[in-house]
Amino acid sequence: MSTYLPPEFIHRIDKDRCRRCKRCILNCGFNALSFQDGIVADHSKCVACHRCATYCPEMAITIEKNPLAYKGNALWTSDVQKNIQKQAETGGILLTGMGNDKPYPIYWDNLLIDACQVTNPSIDPLREPMELRTYLGRKPEGLEFNTDANGEVSLKTQLEPQVKLDVPIIFAPMSFGSISLNAQKALAKAAEQSGILMNTGEGGLHKDLAPYGKNIIVQVASGRFGVDSKYLNSGVIVEIKVGQGAKPGIGGHLPGEKVSAEISETRMVPLGSDCISPAPHHDIYSIEDLNQLIFAIKEATNYEKPVSVKIAAVHNVAAIASGIVRAGADIIYLDGFRGGTGAAPNVIRDNVGIPIELALAAVDDRLRQEGIRNRASLICAGGIRNSGDIAKAIALGADAVAIGTSALIALGCHVCQKCYTGNCSWGIATQRPEMVRRLDPEVGAERLANLIHAWAAELKEILGALGINSIESLRGSRERLRAVGLNQNVLDILGVKHAGR
Amino acid sequence: MKIDAKDRHYRDLNALIKKAVANGETEIELLNINGQRYLGTGIDGQVKITVQGIPGSDMGIFMNGPTIIVNDNAQDSIANTMNEGKIVINGHAGDVLGYAMRGGKLFVKGSVGYRVGIHMKSYKKHIPQVVIGGTAKHFFGEYMAGGVLVLLGLNRQQGEPLVGDYVGTGMHGGVIYIRGTVKEEQLGKEVAVMDLEEKDEAELSSLLQEYCTDLGLDYEEIRAEKFIKLVPVSNRPYGQLYAY
Numbered sequence: 001m002s003t004y005l006p007p008e009f010i011h012r013i014d015k016d017r018c019r020r021c022k023r024c025i026l027n028c029g030f031n032a033l034s035f036q037d038g039i040v041a042d043h044s045k046c047v048a049c050h051r052c053a054t055y056c057p058e059m060a061i062t063i064e065k066n067p068l069a070y071k072g073n074a075l076w077t078s079d080v081q082k083n084i085q086k087q088a089e090t091g092g093i094l095l096t097g098m099g100n101d102k103p104y105p106i107y108w109d110n111l112l113i114d115a116c117q118v119t120n121p122s123i124d125p126l127r128e129p130m131e132l133r134t135y136l137g138r139k140p141e142g143l144e145f146n147t148d149a150n151g152e153v154s155l156k157t158q159l160e161p162q163v164k165l166d167v168p169i170i171f172a173p174m175s176f177g178s179i180s181l182n183a184q185k186a187l188a189k190a191a192e193q194s195g196i197l198m199n200t201g202e203g204g205l206h207k208d209l210a211p212y213g214k215n216i217i218v219q220v221a222s223g224r225f226g227v228d229s230k231y232l233n234s235g236v237i238v239e240i241k242v243g244q245g246a247k248p249g250i251g252g253h254l255p256g257e258k259v260s261a262e263i264s265e266t267r268m269v270p271l272g273s274d275c276i277s278p279a280p281h282h283d284i285y286s287i288e289d290l291n292q293l294i295f296a297i298k299e300a301t302n303y304e305k306p307v308s309v310k311i312a313a314v315h316n317v318a319a320i321a322s323g324i325v326r327a328g329a330d331i332i333y334l335d336g337f338r339g340g341t342g343a344a345p346n347v348i349r350d351n352v353g354i355p356i357e358l359a360l361a362a363v364d365d366r367l368r369q370e371g372i373r374n375r376a377s378l379i380c381a382g383g384i385r386n387s388g389d390i391a392k393a394i395a396l397g398a399d400a401v402a403i404g405t406s407a408l409i410a411l412g413c414h415v416c417q418k419c420y421t422g423n424c425s426w427g428i429a430t431q432r433p434e435m436v437r438r439l440d441p442e443v444g445a446e447r448l449a450n451l452i453h454a455w456a457a458e459l460k461e462i463l464g465a466l467g468i469n470s471i472e473s474l475r476g477s478r479e480r481l482r483a484v485g486l487n488q489n490v491l492d493i494l495g496v497k498h499a500g501r
Numbered sequence: 502m503k504i505d506a507k508d509r510h511y512r513d514l515n516a517l518i519k520k521a522v523a524n525g526e527t528e529i530e531l532l533n534i535n536g537q538r539y540l541g542t543g544i545d546g547q548v549k550i551t552v553q554g555i556p557g558s559d560m561g562i563f564m565n566g567p568t569i570i571v572n573d574n575a576q577d578s579i580a581n582t583m584n585e586g587k588i589v590i591n592g593h594a595g596d597v598l599g600y601a602m603r604g605g606k607l608f609v610k611g612s613v614g615y616r617v618g619i620h621m622k623s624y625k626k627h628i629p630q631v632v633i634g635g636t637a638k639h640f641f642g643e644y645m646a647g648g649v650l651v652l653l654g655l656n657r658q659q660g661e662p663l664v665g666d667y668v669g670t671g672m673h674g675g676v677i678y679i680r681g682t683v684k685e686e687q688l689g690k691e692v693a694v695m696d697l698e699e700k701d702e703a704e705l706s707s708l709l710q711e712y713c714t715d716l717g718l719d720y721e722e723i724r725a726e727k728f729i730k731l732v733p734v735s736n737r738p739y740g741q742l743y744a745y
Contacts, residue, residue, distance in 0.1 A: 092744030223620065224601035228584045229543065229563045256737045268603055268624040270647050273674050273736045278644060282616050283559075283578045283597050292538065296562045296581070299515055299539040421745060 007043035017060035024052035029425035049416040051425035094346035097419030107357035114480040116467035125460035131470040137162040137306040138330040139374040166195025167456045172404030175201030178342030180436040186444025188212035194452040204266040223277035225267035239308040245339025245382040248312030251279035291327035306330035313359030318366035336382025340405045343420035356382040364397025387458035397476045507533040580607040602629040616640040623647025639665035646674040677731040
């Protein structure tokens with residue numbers, strides 16, 4: 001069948017500047033460029049990942065949206081028409097990559113942070129100590145102390161296992177399979193350098209990552225890929241993945257052609273076979289069942305590691321979170337509907353779930369009302385873009401945030417949203433050896449560590465302006481936030497006053 | 502050694518078992534077991550555990566080597582995500598047995614519930630093997646990706662079905678052997694029914710001989726009836742599902 005799909009982008013090469021070095025051809029993962037007496041572009045294959053343009057030594061390449069692709073229409077937009085054409089040609093479920101790109105409200109951008117003026121002093125973080133250290137894990141109901149004959153005081157309360165973060169940021173779970181081993185190595189090295197954590201995702205732990213165990217969260221998802229007792233004991237936190245913000249209620253398929261020898265070994269599955277993650281964990285049909293799996297993991301790890309439960313933010317998220325805490329989870333990872341993915345059905349990503357800002361506020365409220373907020377740390381994720389978002393998330397009640405897309409952008413990702421094709425020109429969402437090789441884990445780690453360093457410095461600036469010297473003092477302090485342009489319902493849910501009040 | 506489990510919480514009981522194994526104990530008998538969970542979890546190696554009473558759910562979850570003999574019925578999720586070792590149950594057992602099992606053996610003398618043997622895998626030399634003596638309910642061998650799953654249908658009541666519906670639905674690896682016949686409408690659309698070849702007969706013989714020895718059953722009587730073999734049509738059942 002011939003296609004009716006016009007090219008989305010026009011790939012232009014300035015013939016005067018081009019020196020025909022062909023670097024662009026080698027860099028393109030999508031086979032869009034070839035050499036026929038000069039560089040020739042197949043516009044229909046260009047995804048605007050900008051790898052060629054970034055690496056062109058003469059800056060001879062520009063990529064534009066195809067102005068003639070579709071006639072403008074507010075209802076029958078280009079995306080709508082393109083999707084219908086694709087499905088008319090294939091009869092398939094539309095796949096997409098990365099987070100929801102539709103113009104839903106981004107509440108972070110309607111929240112503003114307070115600062116000190118006159119009545120109490122702000123603090124200069126360049127010269128005064130600022131504390132970003134955060135501990136993940138179950139906190140006690142209260143603290144009791146012993147005092148010995150010499151007046152020495154010691155802690156009497158037995159603390160549950162705690163994991164230290166130097167900065168309240170972790171790298172979001174991204175499996176070996178969805179991303180390359182070099183991308184995972186970069187994340188692990190950066191986590192170690194920055195005193196934070198990376199998360200294996202559901203694809204098992206490659207042997208090369210084992211030395212980074214002190215900075216790793218290992219994940220247990222419905223497919224149980226690569227999960228055995230050694231795996232459970234090789235990180236500092238074990239996470240049960242129930243849901244993902246980009247595809248709540250949906251399982252996953254890693255297609256068999258991506259299951260190479262290394263992935264087969266790491267996931268402990270047959271070579272070349274599809275990796276199917278069932279939509280539910282078939283041993284979790286209730287809060288009681290979740291409790292059973294949480295304690296199975298605790299038994300397998302001698303009660304030495306906090307157990308996290310990751311869920312997508314959905315309509316009744318507050319009640320679900322309360323159940324998760326009561327089931328014994330030490331950490332809840334809340335993933336909002338803008339969270340990223342390597343592959344998800346378009347219709348699910350764009351239409352299912354709720355925004356993280358509202359989910360976070362609702363969960364924090366509910367756990368406080370029930371007097372159980374201390375029992376679990378809250379990690380919030382799904383579209384965290386900068387340190388401002390982080391400060392706002394923490395003020396709304398998060399203990400820490402997780403970043404996936406931001407981390408990938410630091411590694412070179414240009415958000416072309418074609419992760420599911422496995423052709424990533426940046427060596428991130430691909431298993432093709434010639435693509436993976438171009439992502440140097442050392443360089444990647446440096447870029448990531450720089451990003452964490454920069455955001456940590458900015459968080460300290462924000463704390464200083466707020467007149468506080470510890471991230472703990474901002475945690476759940478919604479009085480330090482004001483909103484602009486939000487209606488009363490949203491203000492009530494966020495527990496934030498409108499600016500001016 | 503013997504450990505009396507009467508009125509003991511599973512956490513204390515499992516701590517005692519772990520300590521005994523760490524001290525080099527190779528045979529442990531658990532008395533008065535009454536629903537304690539996670540027996541055999543968090544221990545490695547060649548220890549043999551005999552269970553007197555009815556063990557709770559998730560017995561052998563993440564287990565890596567030990568042998569567990571149960572002289573009674575057992576609850577749900579036995580051999581969950583098990584890696585290596587052997588579990589023999591001399592009675593009936595519940596739902597979701599052998600979920601995501603990657604290696605080792607699970608032998609059940611009686612009947613089992615729903616979703617048994619689902620998402621079993623194999624990997625290099627690890628091939629999980631599950632044999633059920635009685636009947637099984639719906640979704641037997643769902644999403645199966647590797648390993649061997651056997652259903653014998655012994656001691657059935659008049660009119661009692663051998664297995665429920667959706668047998669092997671989503672199956673994309675491994676093999677299921679069933680003693681008797683299954684109606685077309687009971688099968689998932691991803692499986693095909695085949696006759697056993699020579700190598701299947703050999704695999705089944707050695708597995709069933711071990712099963713019969715462990716559970717005191719008559720091997721010849723079991724082999725007297727014909728077996729069918731279920732295999733996946735494709736190892737990529739959902740390859741054509743998506744638009745790229």
